[in-house]
Structures are given as structure tokens and as C-alpha cells.
Amino acid sequence: MDIQHYPSDLKVLLNGMFHELDNIGRSTAGVYRYYNDKVSYYLKIQPTFNELEKEHEIMEWLQHKLPVPRKIYFKSYDGFDYLLMTKIEGEMLCSDYFLNNPEEAVRLLADGIKMLQSISIEDCPFDNSLETKLKEALYNMENNLVDMSDWEENNRFDTPIELLEYLRNNKPKExxxxxxxGDYCLPNIFSKDNKISGFIDLGRSGIADIYQDIALCVRSLKHNFGTDDYIDLFFKHLGIQPNWEKIEYYILLDELF
Known part of the structure; x- marks a missing residue:
């Protein structure tokens, strides 16, 4: 989107900065890097339907709990949401370095899940239980937000409604x-100095079964490394045995997002 269409106060904030499109990852938002010799920001632009609004609320709640971006600016304007945030230091776990060092990436992915799970949920206002997720999936389906061209090759369902009915009737025990x-994949996790340095794309974060993240991480490992060889190592670092029923379920659920 051209900067001339931005809200006027956002144009003032970005005046004189260089910019480039960021096309890494699977975000449905347009993502742009704005930078000069002093700072680097990321701007997400998305048609207004609450996900970016929720993302900036989650980022604010997570300040001092996790390494996440800091919100600089948020506004809904003329049918679009605009979220400007600080840059996370480090490299994505899908960078060339980590793709060439898969055992290090797997350890860090397990560390990241442990960091997320260490946060107290006692006062967390963000509910991502299956009941909530299935309602959101229905909304996505009814508003033509489900992209079947992006479905997994082994997805056995012909339509979103057929998949949704299966998910409703086969909910695993949470x-x-x-x-x-909520979208725990390699492009959304950063590392610096051999440890996790940050998390991005937080609009689907909240309280859920631990397999919400574990399942999508298993999928991301397969996609990025082209093999199942590192799945056992991932679960060894987590210190648990895999529940393949839940892994399959949460991967199928994500097809509707």
C-alpha cells in the first residue's frame, strides 16, 4: 500500500524513512520494514477484522513477560488496521544459518515453547480454547477467509465446511x-547469542492446550527441513511423548486460519 493512503499521523512518524516489503512467513497482512540510520520498525497493514487489534493488545500484555515487539502506533483507518512496532533482534529460525544447523534450531524451538508455557495464565485475558477457535474458524469460512490452495497435500477434506464439521465432532480432550x-512456526521465532531473542506474529496467542503450538511446530519442522528426522529430537528436548492424535487435529484446525 502506498504511504499516501496511510493515516496522517502515521505518515508523520515515518516521514523520511526508507522502506521495503517483507515477504517472509505466511502472514495475511502486508508487512513493511521502515528504517533509517538510527531505528528500524515493522509496519503491518491488514483489512480491519480485529486480528491486528488483538495482536497489539497481546504485545502490550506480554511486555516484561516475553521478548516481543513494542507497539509504536496502532490505528484503524478507512477499512484497514495499521500496527507499527519495534524490530526483534536476532535471526529467524528459518534463516540459512539455522536451516544448515537443524539440531540447534530444534533445541531453540523447544526452548521457545518452554518460555511460552512458563508464563502465568492466571490473569491472561486471551482465550484460545477449542470452543473459541472453532467459532473463529466458522467466521473465517463464512467470510471467505479460508485459502484452500494453502492446505496441506495430505488434507483429505474437499471443502472447509466438511473439515469444520469433522473438527467439531472429533474434538480431543483439552x-x-x-x-x-498460536502460530508457532520457524519464521515467527528469533534467536541471538544461542538463545531465544523474540517472538512475532502474536495475533493468535492465548490460553490453549499445549498441542496448539507443538502441532504447528511439528508441521513447520517438516516444511522447513523437508524431513521428519528431527521430530524425535524435538520431543526429546520437550521431555514428553508425542500425542499424534492431537498433532493431526491442531494441524487440521489451522487449515481454517
Whole structure:
């Protein structure tokens, strides 16, 4: 989107900065990097339907709890949401370095999940339980927000409604609730100095079964490394045995997002 269409106060904030399109990851938002010799910001622009509004609220709640971006600016304007935030230091876990060092990436991915799960959910206002997720999935389906061209090759369902009915009728028992990222894949996790340095794309974060993140991480490992070889190592670092029923369920659920 051309800067001339931005809200006037946002144009003032970005005046004189260089910019470039950021096309890494699977975000449905337009993402732009704005920078000069002093600072670097990221701007997400998305048609207004609450996800960016929720993302900036989650980021604010997570300040001093997790390494996440800091909101600089948020506004809904002329049918679009605009979220400007600080840059996370480090490299994405899908960078060339980590793709060439998969065992290090797997350890860090497990560390990131443990960091998320360490957050107290006692006062967390963000509910991502299956009941909530299935309602959001229905909204996405009814508003033509489901992209079937992006479905997994082994998805056995012909239509979103057929998949949604299966998910409604085959809900696994939710156990071990924790704070979850909601879209836990390699492009959304950063590392610096051999440890997790930050998390981005937080609009789907909230309280859910731990397998919300574990399942999407398993999928991301397969996609990024082109093999299942590192799945056992991932679960070894987590210190748990995989529940494949839940992994399949949460991967299918994500097809509607």
C-alpha cells in the first residue's frame, strides 16, 4: 500500500524513512520494514477484522513477560488496521544459518515453547480454547477467509465446511492449558547469542492446550527441513511423548486460519 493512503499521523512518524516489503512467513497482512540510520520498525497493514487489534493488545500484555515487539502506533483507518512496532533482534529460525544447523534450531524451538508455557495464565485475558477457535474458524469460512490452495497435500477434506464439521465432532480432550503462541512456526521465532531473542506474529496467542503450538511446530519442522528426522529430537528436548492424535487435529484446525 502506498504511504499516501496511510493515516496522517502515521505518515508523520515515518516521514523520511526508507522502506521495503517483507515477504517472509505466511502472514495475511502486508508487512513493511521502515528504517533509517538510527531505528528500524515493522509496519503491518491488514483489512480491519480485529486480528491486528488483538495482536497489539497481546504485545502490550506480554511486555516484561516475553521478548516481543513494542507497539509504536496502532490505528484503524478507512477499512484497514495499521500496527507499527519495534524490530526483534536476532535471526529467524528459518534463516540459512539455522536451516544448515537443524539440531540447534530444534533445541531453540523447544526452548521457545518452554518460555511460552512458563508464563502465568492466571490473569491472561486471551482465550484460545477449542470452543473459541472453532467459532473463529466458522467466521473465517463464512467470510471467505479460508485459502484452500494453502492446505496441506495430505488434507483429505474437499471443502472447509466438511473439515469444520469433522473438527467439531472429533474434538480431543483439552489438557495442560498454557499460554501459546498460536502460530508457532520457524519464521515467527528469533534467536541471538544461542538463545531465544523474540517472538512475532502474536495475533493468535492465548490460553490453549499445549498441542496448539507443538502441532504447528511439528508441521513447520517438516516444511522447513523437508524431513521428519528431527521430530524425535524435538520431543526429546520437550521431555514428553508425542500425542499424534492431537498433532493431526491442531494441524487440521489451522487449515481454517
Amino acid at each position: 489438557s495442560t492449558p498454557a499460554f501459546t503462541h
